[in-house]
Amino acid sequence: MLQQIYPQVPHSYQYELNKDMQIAAAHYIPTVSAGKCRQVHGHTYFINVTVAGNELDDSGFLVNFQILKKLLHDKYDHTVLNDHKEVFSDEDSNHFPTTEVVARKMWETIEQHLQTLPNSPTCLQIFVRETPTSYCIYRPKRDCSKNE
Ligand SMILES: Nc1nc2c(c(=O)[nH]1)N=C([C@H](O)[C@H](O)COP(=O)(O)OP(=O)(O)OP(=O)(O)O)CN2
Numbered sequence: 001m002l003q004q005i006y007p008q009v010p011h012s013y014q015y016e017l018n019k020d021m022q023i024a025a026a027h028y029i030p031t032v033s034a035g036k037c038r039q040v041h042g043h044t045y046f047i048n049v050t051v052a053g054n055e056l057d058d059s060g061f062l063v064n065f066q067i068l069k070k071l072l073h074d075k076y077d078h079t080v081l082n083d084h085k086e087v088f089s090d091e092d093s094n095h096f097p098t099t100e101v102v103a104r105k106m107w108e109t110i111e112q113h114l115q116t117l118p119n120s121p122t123c124l125q126i127f128v129r130e131t132p133t134s135y136c137i138y139r140p141k142r143d144c145s146k147n148e
């Protein structure tokens with residue numbers, strides 16, 4: 001499963017890395033319109049993080065794969081996503097732990113870290129598979145003035 005090929009992001013960066021990880025987590029979507037998904041239930045999320053850039057760091061890394069895993073897997077594995085109140089909210093649909101929002105929040109976490117790195121990599125895409133039949137991709141809006 002973790003050897004899946006993911007949808008590609010067209011870009012002109014010289015380096016692109018991808019990190020896969022699995023996160024076992026529970027969640028619920030706190031609205032009647034979510035139907036059965038309003039009940040607490042669990043998934044094994046399959047996550048793929050795509051990072052790109054033109055410069056490597058002193059270790060020859062674009063970004064350390066282990067840091068990417070730490071930022072997402074170590075934070076969310078075997079937790080209830082809704083319990084992360086600093087990330088998700090039961091009050092505002094833009095912050096419910098839907099596949100779409102999970103992907104966006106993960107992108108924000110990764111990109112925030114990447115912006116602290118001197119070699120300036122960037123996160124092009126976060127792929128989140130929630131079930132065998134459901135996945136979402138979050139990509140930031142592109143700044144056409146940048147050399148991407
Ligand atoms: N756009 C979204 N739709 C749904 C989300 C979501 O996050 N974004 N989430 C759910 C549920 O949480 C559920 O976990 C996933 O739903 P679904 O794909 O329907 O899962 P099934 O395993 O039942 O899918 P089948 O293909 O019917 O087996 C619902 N919708």
Ligand SMILES: [Zn+2]
Binds near residue numbers: 027037041042043130
């Ligand atoms: Zn679900």
